[in-house]
Amino acid sequence: MxxxxxxxxxxxxxxxxxxxxxxxxxxxxxxxxxxxxxxxxxxxxxxxxxxxxxxxxxxxxxxxxxxxxxxxxxxxxxxxxxPPVSRISRMIRDFYWKGLTRSMDAQGVEKLISDTKNESLTAEKLPIYIPFQDDLAFNYYKTLETKLNINAAKLPEVISPEFVKSLNDKPGILSLKLEKENGEIKGVPFVVPGGRFNEMYGWDSYFESVGLLVDGKVDLAKAMADNFQYEIEHYGKILNANRSYYLTRTQPPFYTSLIREVFEITNDKNWLKSHLKTAIKEYESVWMVKGKRLTENGLNRYLAEGLGIPPECEEGHYDAVLKPFAAEVNCSIEDYITKYQKGELQNDFLDTYFLHDRTVRESGHDTSYRIEGNCADLNLVELNVLLYKYELDFAELIKNVFDDSFNANSNSYTSSYWFKKADNRKQLVNTFCWNADLGLYVDYNHVTKTQSTFVAATTFTPLWCNLASKEQATVLVKNALPLLKEKGGIAGSTKASRGDISEERPARQWDYPNGWAPHQMMIWKGLINYGFNKEAQELIYRWLFMIIKNAVDYNGTIPEKYDVVEATHKVFAEYGNVGTDFEYISQEGFGWMNASYQYGLSLLENRYIQNLNKLIEPEKIF
Incomplete structure (x- = not known):
């Protein structure tokens, strides 16, 4: 050699x-x-x-x-x-995960200070907000104030939407779990998505952990769950991300899936017991409160409870919406925003608009015409699938690991309690979200009492946790695959559902023609669950081929998302494409994209891997 x-x-x-x-x-x-x-x-x-x-x-x-x-x-x-297949996998395993790993100790916080989102704070100190009960963290960050450009601030015991809004002009980082070992305080590590997403995000963390487990990085996946637990215990929910303006906003619930998959490797029963108690607490306090995220029909919705305009959005993002209202009172858009945020101007339309807009962001699908303007009114099929998985996980873990008896939050649970809840939710999902005429799972508007006609990749999610019957699965695969399958995998929606795009109606990043890692990963598993192995292999191949071809042609680029119709990382939609802006070498890839590659490779048959190395187009194989 x-x-x-x-x-x-x-x-x-x-x-x-x-x-x-x-x-x-x-x-x-x-x-x-x-x-x-x-x-x-x-x-x-x-x-x-x-x-x-x-x-x-x-x-x-x-x-x-x-x-x-x-x-x-x-x-x-x-x-x-x-060979490109093994090179990309090696770079993810040995290089990218390391580049994406963070912690909230002194060394990690120093990196956060240089985050581009903090550039407006150059004249001040970066606030680090600490839960009311966490004296260890508060005292630790106080000692760092003289060494780093930070300000440690303790949150109130009760965090209201009004209080969170009051932090909008001084946004900061929320502390995560710290551990004291041999007299030294260290941050429990976590993986960030990458690029400008330099925090621990909710559902990103689960999918990243799937990749971490494939790569044998069990301790890091376990640490992600430990930080989830910290967020629930101290902030009341798994956060959209650990920044102050996300305190009223959660994310798609994958906590039980994460702890179950970690436990299957570690067999640490005490660790599982602690996390299972916290997961039940999250289920009951975040999701099952009537009038909030639980609707009158027994299904769930997302509901971000903040106030005003989401502060994380870039300047000018809402100008088209605000312009006519500013003109009506004869002031600039900037002045209108200031007065609206201070409560000097009342606007019921904008109150409702921003309720739905924040809720879109809580759903993780920010943004999509599937849920724009009505997200808080929708029983989204994927959310109820995830909560069905919670109920099923509770039942099976209590039955198989804890001898069918489990105490949590002053209650005693048996598996039958959770199996009944899961069965009831399955019936509700099939009543409200299954469209027999279309042979698809769709979202349900609990306010208008109508089913959505928008066809999205989320139609497949009931297969991920075996909610659908075999008959429904067969019909669904037959009907949905031809609608959503593209050159590079499954598109976020059909072109027809997205509708026409114009200057006044721009493309949304979770819609056609774009494809996203979490959708692909759930769909692969769902197809395999029901024996559609050939279909799964084809979709995995299409997705991996697209990743490899773009990496080979573009210096190792692995971005946040792809245009799956053209099978390219050159995506033309809001927010650009994180992971494409680097010099010399990507040091991170992108979190869940890395995970989708490693997970897909673990599922793909060897004969197809050889074809990937030769860059043989999917159309020549399937």
């Missing part, structure tokens, strides 16, 4: 000067260089590195060595010619 002994700076300079013709400090198919670079091996023979993929691999290996503080490096040819 040829080995190249290279001076890093000199080789990097020559390589980029020759091959990076557009000056973006990457080597991609859009560069116009010769795509051939001479290297001298250790035995003195010349070797020509040819092709975009190989040249970008060389660039990446040089940069990794540079980041390690080296001035020279020995790079074997098999690293440059490494």
């Amino acid at each position: 040829k080995v190249f002994n290279l001076q890093i700076e000199d080789t990097l300079s020559r390589l980029l000067l020759q091959e990076d013709t557009d000056g973006d400090k990457k080597i991609t198919i859009e560069d116009k260089g010769p795509k051939a670079f001479d290297l001298i091996s250790e035995d003195g023979t010349k070797h020509v590195i040819k092709g975009t993929y190989q040249l970008s691999n060389l660039l990446q290996e040089l940069v990794i060595a540079k980041y390690d503080g080296k001035t020279s490096v020995k790079i074997p040819l098999n690293k440059i010619d490494e």
Whole structure:
């Protein structure tokens, strides 16, 4: 095997000067260089590195060595010619997860201070908000105030929407779990999505943990669950993310799935017992309160209980909505926002608009025409599927692990209690969300008492936890796959449901033509649950092929989402595409995209893996 002994700076300079013709400090198919670079091996023979993929691999290996503080490096040819399937997997396992791991101790907080979302705070200290009961964290962060540019502030015992709104002009980070070991305080680690998403997000964390478990990083997945537990115990819910403006907002519930999958590896019964108590508390206090997230028909909805305009949105995001109201009172949009936020102007329409807008963000599907303008009125099929999974997990864990008796929150539970709840929810989902005429699962508007006609990837979610009957599953797969399957996998919605796009009605990122990792992962598992293995293999192949092709052509790019119709990372929708803006090498990929790759690879048959390495188009195989 040829080995190249290279001076890093000199080789990097020559390589980029020759091959990076557009000056973006990457080597991609859009560069116009010769795509051939001479290297001298250790035995003195010349070797020509040819092709975009190989040249970008060389660039990446040089940069990794540079980041390690080296001035020279020995790079074997098999690293440059490494098959793409295994290279991407290795980079995720050994490099990207590390780049995405954070903690809320001194070292981790120092990184958070440089977050782009804190740039407006340069003249002040970054607030770190600590739960009322957590004296360990409060005292710890107080000691850091003299060392770091932070301000430790304790939250009130009762956190109201009014209080959360009062923090909008001084947003900060919410503390997560700290542990004291041998006199030293350390933050319990967590994985962030990546890019501008530099916090612990709710449902992202579950899907990231699926990938972590595939990669044998059990302690990190366990730590994610421990931080979930901290959030429930101290903030009352699993947060949208651990920033102050998310205190009234939760996320899609995957907590029981996470603790169950961790327990299946660790068999730590005491750990499971503690988390199961917390999960039951979350279920009862967050989801099953009548008039809030529990609707009159027995199904659930999302309901973000904040007030005013969501402060995390970029300037100008709501201008089109606010403009006519500002014109009506003859003031600028900026002045209208100020007066509306202070309560000097009353506007019932905007109150309702922002209730639904915040709730869209709580749902995780921000944004989509499926739920825009009415999200708080909808029994979303995927939410009720997730809560059915909670009830089923409670029942099965209590029966199989805790001898059919479990005490939590001053109550004693048996498996039959939870099996009955799960069976009741299954009946309700099939009553309100199953459309027999379409052969699809859809959302239900509990206010208008009507089913939605919007066809989305979420129609498949009942298969993920075996809620559908075999007959329903067969009809669903027959009807939904042709509607939603695209070159790169399953689209967020059908084009017809999304409707026409214009300047006045821009594309939404969770709709056609875009595809998202959590949808794919749930759909793969659901298809396998019901024996649709051929269909699952095809969808996994399509998704992985798209990831690999884009990574090969674009210097290892692994982004937040894809346009699955064109099978490209070049997505034209709001918010851009996190994970595409880097120089030399991606150090993170993107959290749940990394996970989808590792999970999909663990499910894919070997014969298809060989085809992926050869970059054989899906259409030539299926």
